[in-house]
Amino acid sequence: MSNNLHNVFRSRPSGFVNKIKPTEVQRNYLNECRVKVRRKIKQGLSSFISEYTDFLVSPKFRIQGSWAYGTCNQPANPQQEMDIDYGVYLPSSLFNNERSDSLAKKYFKAVEVLLIDLAKEERWQIDSSKETCVRLKLQHQSHMDIPLYIVPDDMFNDLEEKNQMISEASLAADQKMSINSVYYCGLECFSYEDRLIKLDKITKIHMAIRSGGWKESDCEIIRKWYSDFLSKQEDKGRQLRYIARYLKAWRDYIFLEGGPSSILLMVIANRYYSYKENRDDIALLNVIKFLPQALKNAVIEPSIPEHENEDFNRIPLDKRAECAEKAQNLYNHLKTSISVSDPNNAISFLRFSFGNRIPTDISLITIDSGTDSYFSESPKRVDKPNILLPVTGG
Secondary structure: OEEEOHHHHHOOOOOHHHHHOOOHHHHHHHHHHHHHHHHHHHHHOHHHHHOOOOOOOOOEEEEEHHHHHOOOOOOOOOOOOEEEEEEEEEEHHHHOOOOOHHHHHHHHHHHHHHHHHHHHHHOOEEEOOOOOOEEEEOOOOEEEEEOEEEEOHHHHHHOOOOOOOOOHHHHHHOOOOOHHHHHHHHHHOHHHHHHHOOOOOOOOEEEEOOOOOEEEEOHHHHHHHHHHHHHOOOOOOHHHHHHHHHHHHHHHHHOOOOOOOHHHHHHHHHHHOOOOOOOHHHHHHHHHOOHHHHHHOOOEOOOOOOOOOOEOOOOOHHHHHHHHHHHHHHHHHHHHHHHOOOHHHHHHHHHHHHOOOOOOOHHHOEEEOOOHHHHOOOOOOOOOOOOOOOOOOO
């Protein structure tokens, strides 16, 4: 006999995943900010572009990072902020395929001047300390990073201005569809994204650096890899995205600083995940069983194009043992939560690792007689860990 904790994680509206997802207010606010940024840059960047061509060239924009993957979480505490990455793209032929330091500086300055004006209008704050983006400090515990790219022309031509927060094209096509419905389609179903995005010529692209120079970026390559992987799952990857959310929520709650990056947690989750219908708890347990060992070692993912030999584990070597120990505590706590006889204790052990956004309603727990095989060995003795206030987020 064991506890089925699926509804603790997934039930609406009180389940854990619904406590860590951005709220409707937060989504709508960030989308409004995105539209204002897009409009300001699209209108204002024309003078910069006109220095290089007499033809009409308009920048394109793409949501990146956790919003593109469908894994953005609310902050776990007041020190954290949600991060929305909103890339600006121009074609390389506009600059005769030039990538000089002076061009990078001019590109950066042209966009930042526009955003300084917008920040004053909206009472936002602008952070000019970032080398790889312009950062806008927004409201609702959030900020927006705007990286600046030049991309090959064939890729630029295929680049669709769609994103996972909302699809304006879909709204225009079906005015009866609510904003939240469109958001849900875009964020929760990558098969919907596949109908919107045409990127047959994906390659590494180049991102402008504030101080001059260019940095290779793989944002679209990893985006497509993740999308393709999710599309092959039985539920089109919905459960796997939730597993990524749970892992990030654990990371944000436990670590004061550092800890495993979001992309590292995603890669590990993909590697060890297997679909368990109506059992997010078991699917998560299957992943975190391997998490401690994975965090100690190099994490290579040969299936990601142009990253076949890259180590995604960028945790400093002297911190890996500590991270692995915290991951072992996570495994012990979840395993104990599933096996313990008292449902109140089951909730308590979950809260040790995930915090008070785990619901306390024990009616969400049901008894399952079919998972005894997961507990052929007695769970290790677990004590309440020292919870460190986190500062990471997104």
